[in-house]
Amino acid sequence: MSKLHVSTTVNGDSVEFLCDPRETLLDCLRDKLNLTGAKEGCGTGDCGACSVTVDGRLVCSCLMLGVEADGKDIATVEGMAEGEELHPLQKKFIEYAALQCGICTPGVLVAAKALLEKNPNPTEEEARYWLAGNLCRCTGYDKIIRAVMDTAADMREAS
């Protein structure tokens, strides 16, 4: 089967690639665009390690085909920082030790950013349920939730 040509925008950059119609968006981001921040933890949309946003909506990139990305606006963890300036969530995660091995961290950050863009004042329960799609095996989620809640408070105060 011949490959299909895809034109899309990733983290604000126009990109193109060829892909097999069976390849997922995750495969394409990683293997064709060298954006290895999104990870495959399960391939079935259960772990959230592959989280990206597509036209502002949080999705598991392992559940989307590469060809479906044509014409879309995709944001990955690599686009969260602005040059040297980390996103407040990224800074807080380091400060609060909200990561241990770090494999879930890109997905959690993308998901948390999407949460705060939608709901700048989440309760602990809302944050936990929003992030229930991002598995972490190392931290028990405690420091992650604290980092998200406190970043939300910081961002509210700054605005």
Place this chain on the structure above:
Amino acid sequence: MTVKVHLWSGLRALTGGQAVVEVEATTIGGMLRELVRLYPALQEPIDAGVSVSVDGRIMASDLTAPVAAENEIYLMQRLRGG
């Protein structure tokens, strides 16, 4: 010097029922060699892996660690972590 080595109960069958064996040694390595010399059947468990507790401190593998008559010495199964 003479050191006393305590064995776990599963090993007693290999030493004719002895729970504590006395050997001449100054290091853990020497002690293990002597144990096997006295009770050749101990070769297999020692090869399979043993840790040695000396006064409560568990030596996972150091054959050069000293042993003395006043130490409390226990042979234990090799510890494995995760």
Place this chain on the structure above:
Amino acid sequence: MALDDQKSVFKFVGTRPDRPDGLDKVTGRAKFGADAYAAGMLHGAILRSPHAHARIVKIDASKAEAHRDVKAVVTRADFSDKVEFKPGLAGEFWNVLENVMAGEKALYDGHAVAAVAATSALAARDALKLIEVEYEVLPHVTDVDKAMAADAPVIREGAADYSVPEGLHPNVVRYHESGHGDVEAGFAEADLVIEDSFTTEATHQGYIEPHACLASLGGDGKGELWCCTQGHWIAQKTCAALLGIETAQLRVTASEIGGGFGGKTTVFIEPVALALSRKANRPVKIVMSRSEVFRATGPTSSASMDIKIGMKKDGTITAAEGIFRLQGGAFPGAPGDMTAMCAFAPYDLSNVRQVGYDVMANRPKQAAYRAPGAPMGAFAVESVLDELCNQLGLDPLDVRLKNAAHDGSKASYGPTYDQIGLVKTLEEAKAHPHYAAPLKPGQGRGISCGFWFNHGGETSVSLALSEDGSAQLMVGTPDIGGSRASMALMAVEVLGIPYENIRVTVADTATLGYNDVSHGSRVTYASGLATIKAAKHAVEKLCERAAAKWGIPVDAVKWEDGCAVPSGPNAGDFDPLPLADITANMGATGGPISGHFEATPEGAGVSFGTHIVDAEVDPETGKTAITRYTVIQDAGKAIHPAYVEGQYQGGAAQGIGWALNEEYIYGEDGRLQNSIFLDYRIPVASDLPMIDTVIVEVPNPGHPFGVRGVGETGIVPPLAAIANAVSNAAGVRMRDLPMSPPRILAALKARDG
């Protein structure tokens, strides 16, 4: 080992600076196992047995080999035939080889039987379908007790070692027995004796990163391997043995690792990738799918246990006995001996006996999971203790305090305890507001103690100073939990330079001496001790340079706050000489300055923990909510407290999953039914409360700063603490894990008749 004076006042240790690899990990820059690519790279895929037990009659790979996208196919014949089978664990290389690629039999659902390397991942996957395997299906067994029964199918003859008593089934491969005193006399003295049986099912470490590697091996026996591993030297020597090449010719680089917990202390796909690469003469990348990880890596053992404990009315334990049967898959290695040795370890007992069995079954080869063997035993023992307390009307913490092991107690596994922190954790638990907090109706509280040995292990560390006064630290233990930060703190504590001026690198096998795996809670202890010693070694040399510059004897110089200073007024009147001033011209004053330490440090301290859990059971659905959780554990000395807290919280979370939901479910056909995260349900953020932690510090005399390992003990108490909480909440004793909703409902129904 002669110990340095133990430090107790610190400038850097105990603070909470940002971890050095933090930026890489929050920006997606950090490279994990699957994040490597090489020019000309092929993709490997592995064909796996769909049968739990079958003779492999024939493998016909001709169609796959003929496919133009396929560049190599391997089977067992492509591995070394010099690896020798030996009984028990003596022949571990053979056991690993047999697991990595099946020989005459497929031994479990998912067992690798062949592999291909093709020009794309999809092509490799498709090519597997072209390999024809003829199987003769055999009867299988997956349950530990059934695997010991006389009529159980034999997994392998002759695998039992010297320890196994006569008359047991060939599937019983190792036997452990230990204890002291007279348990029968002890039971006779008791006012109440409870005897009960418990089971736990196999669980998986559940690391979010599947195994992945990129291998390159030439016909000349020289190779490179990139893989996510807890121990690249072990990977190196194992792969070398399996491929029949010289160890030193294989250079293994550890990627960042997305979780291990013990499951990545061995090899599964790496030898296969190397074999494919050698045959294809191109680099080969293999990444496991999640389903492959569950089916064919190393879950824990499952356990079947009988416990008998006798107690007096005043709470004194008079005797304790435990029989622990564990199956570890189709190979020796189930840690029945560890279960046995740890089960009663928190208690000071005159009469104790423990027996552990290592049994084979048609399941994947078990691997370590954080304190391997200990959680199962703690679950059973602490449940019986709880039951004794309930029936005698005694407070569970008071009973544990009454019987707790302390400095000078004889451990259940034999030796006398040195300085230990169990009593301190119990006292902290008793004083903690959680213990006094009122419970709502329908809620129950459970507590449990836990014990783990902790480990030393072979360690090499090098520290090199740069001309500008910054430092580079090379360690050999992959960073699985933030250890780079702790290593940096310990090094700068000795050197006296700012934390930001040191860079910690995890070296590869070609650039540093041998290192044991990152396991056994050993990294902060052993790599940390080695770091301190390597830094001191460098400091000695710095002092020598200062002494030479000043023209005074070297023992007249000491190191203070990052500078060489005269050790006393008689030594001379010299201004402090900062490290950077010494290194600026080190090339001219004697050469580059480095410090090294290579040794197998012994003296890792044991560690204890006490957990308090509140749980609420919904009697209609059987669902359990954990409403409050407190971990109290002895760390000896917390180098970076935030990462110590992280270990406590992580261990508790895994324990919660193991207690409430996680289990390997096998069908009648011996196939794994739940091999994806949807059906193997680990805790998610909405399942858990905040997990409170209390770091107790009873310094370990075997480490210069008092460090005890912390990574593993945290998973030992949760199973029992939660079982006790749930049993108290639901009003019925739960004896089988996990306590999933259907099991709780069934127990409630049985209770109510």
